[in-house]
Amino acid sequence: MLERYEKVKEYVYGQYAKIYNEDLKIAALTHTASVDLSITFIAMARGTNLERAKVAALFHDYAQFIDNCPHSQHAKLSSLHAYKYLKECGLFKTTEIDDITYAIRQH
Numbered sequence: 001m002l003e004r005y006e007k008v009k010e011y012v013y014g015q016y017a018k019i020y021n022e023d024l025k026i027a028a029l030t031h032t033a034s035v036d037l038s039i040t041f042i043a044m045a046r047g048t049n050l051e052r053a054k055v056a057a058l059f060h061d062y063a064q065f066i067d068n069c070p071h072s073q074h075a076k077l078s079s080l081h082a083y084k085y086l087k088e089c090g091l092f093k094t095t096e097i098d099d100i101t102y103a104i105r106q107h
């Protein structure tokens, strides 16, 4: 049931593994993993879609880590990265992509 999440995870963590700055790389890996775990509990407690929540967690600070962008821009830019990847990978319906990128943009 989380096969698509696993694919996205492989991609996102693969990108984070390439971050040259060691502190930024560790922050990317540990922060993303802890938010993924937290959102798993939240989604299960609320009975909301687990897969979409976990995919949003993977990408939620993506631009912060990959572009080292200003914090004020990171939610919007991360949602754009997520949109591009989720569209191109062809695994998600438009409504799912809208849901995931909306969550990232609003966080």
Ligand SMILES: [Fe+2]
Pocket (backbone or CB within 6 Å): 060, 061, 074, 107
């Ligand atoms: Fe964030």
